[in-house]
Amino acid sequence: MRILVIGKTGQVAQELQRASADVLTLGRDQADLSRPSTCAAAIKATDAQVVINAAAYTAVDRAETEPELAHMINATAPGTMAQVATERGLPFIHLSTDYVFDGSGDQPWQPDDSPAPLSAYGRSKWAGEQAVLAHGGTVIRTSWVFSAHGTNFVKTMLRLGAERETLNVVADQWGGPTPADALAQALLTVAKAPASGLFHFAGQPDTNWSGFARNVMARAGLACQIHDIPSTDYPTPAQRPLNSRLDCSGFTAQFGVQRPNWETGLDRVIHELRAQ
Numbered sequence: 013m014r015i016l017v018i019g020k021t022g023q024v025a026q027e028l029q030r031a032s033a034d035v036l037t038l039g040r041d042q043a044d045l046s047r048p049s050t051c052a053a054a055i056k057a058t059d060a061q062v063v064i065n066a067a068a069y070t071a072v073d074r075a076e077t078e079p080e081l082a083h084m085i086n087a088t089a090p091g092t093m094a095q096v097a098t099e100r101g102l103p104f105i106h107l108s109t110d111y112v113f114d115g116s117g118d119q120p121w122q123p124d125d126s127p128a129p130l131s132a133y134g135r136s137k138w139a140g141e142q143a144v145l146a147h148g149g150t151v152i153r154t155s156w157v158f159s160a161h162g163t164n165f166v167k168t169m170l171r172l173g174a175e176r177e178t179l180n181v182v183a184d185q186w187g188g189p190t191p192a193d194a195l196a197q198a199l200l201t202v203a204k205a206p207a208s209g210l211f212h213f214a215g216q217p218d219t220n221w222s223g224f225a226r227n228v229m230a231r232a233g234l235a236c237q238i239h240d241i242p243s244t245d246y247p248t249p250a251q252r253p254l255n256s257r258l259d260c261s262g263f264t265a266q267f268g269v270q271r272p273n274w275e276t277g278l279d280r281v282i283h284e285l286r287a288q
């Protein structure tokens with residue numbers, strides 16, 4: 013089964029490429045989400061049987077100063093792609109984020125809970141979900157994705173942990189770190205038996221950024237001490253949700269895939285980075 017992946021250089025696109033010889037990834041030279049017509053043309057030209065969108069505007073803080081571009085890439089283009097794919101009978105699988113939620117409470121969010129994004133990135137991703145669902149696509153919300161490539165929290169912690177003796181990290185934002193390789197495997201399972209609608213898929217166990225950082229230091233053998241701080245002591249342009257926990261039971265029921273353990277995923281990433 014041939015799978016067209018929109019996106020080439022991102023964490024998820026690279027893991028999809030690596031996971032399956034049936035995957036063809038397209039970079040922004042072939043499908044530029046800031047020019048949705050180029051993405052429509054790429055889908056019209058494909059001989060693949062399913063389309064996965066792994067490209068997005070993911071710079072959470074920068075989105076606050078360019079919300080129109082974030083909306084074009086994260087909402088307008090995915091809506092166009094979902095429409096073209098559906099017209100051609102191709103399932104369209106799209107990724108979204110825990111940042112669509114306002115972070116209230118301490119219970120895991122259900123897929124049908126009401127989003128109330130705190131950031132421009134979150135608003136653009138929520139608009140993208142609605143556009144994709146309106147055209148019969150599949151939306152998988154995930155969270156805190158990490159891998160050996162691209163930009164992510166794990167790589168930031170490894171870099172800072174090697175330079176500093178202590179680091180302050182927020183301990184009041186909770187969620188599920190998700191290894192990109194496990195997410196790619198889950199997406200391939202979805203691609204084989206697509207179901208329209210909205211699902212959650214994130215790694216387990218739930219933790220907070222500080223706990224995640226401490227785990228990175230321990231597994232990488234770095235002596236850097238992690239100090240817990242509240243979000244109010246780490247001001248950023250975009251506000252992040254305090255509660256990003258996602259209830260993934262619907263995904264497991266539909267696709268037969270359990271939440272991946274992020275600690276073993278972290279070992280794989282550290283091992284891969286050492287081998288580079």
Ligand SMILES: NC(=O)C1=CN([C@@H]2O[C@H](COP(=O)(O)OP(=O)(O)OC[C@H]3O[C@@H](n4cnc5c(N)ncnc54)[C@H](OP(=O)(O)O)[C@@H]3O)[C@@H](O)[C@H]2O)C=CC1
Nearest residue numbers: 021022023024040044045046067068070107109154156157
């Ligand atoms: N990273 C995370 O923690 C999380 C990610 N998600 C979602 O998962 C999906 C995959 O994320 P991830 O793999 O981490 O993303 P990355 O940040 O690793 O990569 C983003 C990708 O999008 C591409 N891209 C950005 N702008 C355009 C454009 N105008 N045209 C074409 N391609 C573009 C980038 O290409 P280029 O290299 O050319 O810039 C890059 O390949 C996204 O939908 C994201 O919102 C959800 C929750 C958490």
Ligand SMILES: Cc1cn([C@H]2C[C@H](O)[C@@H](COP(=O)(O)OP(=O)(O)O[C@H]3O[C@@H](C)C(=O)[C@@H](O)[C@H]3O)O2)c(=O)[nH]c1=O
Nearest residue numbers: 070072109110155156157165168180181182221246252
């Ligand atoms: C570097 C650093 C960050 N932090 C905090 C800031 C923030 O609240 C939290 C995570 O920071 P980051 O900027 O790495 O993560 P962020 O870019 O917010 O990550 C998000 O990316 C988008 C794409 C998503 O969809 C989300 O699921 C999530 O993964 O850690 C510290 O407390 N101390 C530090 O030294």
Ligand SMILES: [Mg+2]
Nearest residue numbers: 070071072164
């Ligand atoms: Mg970031």
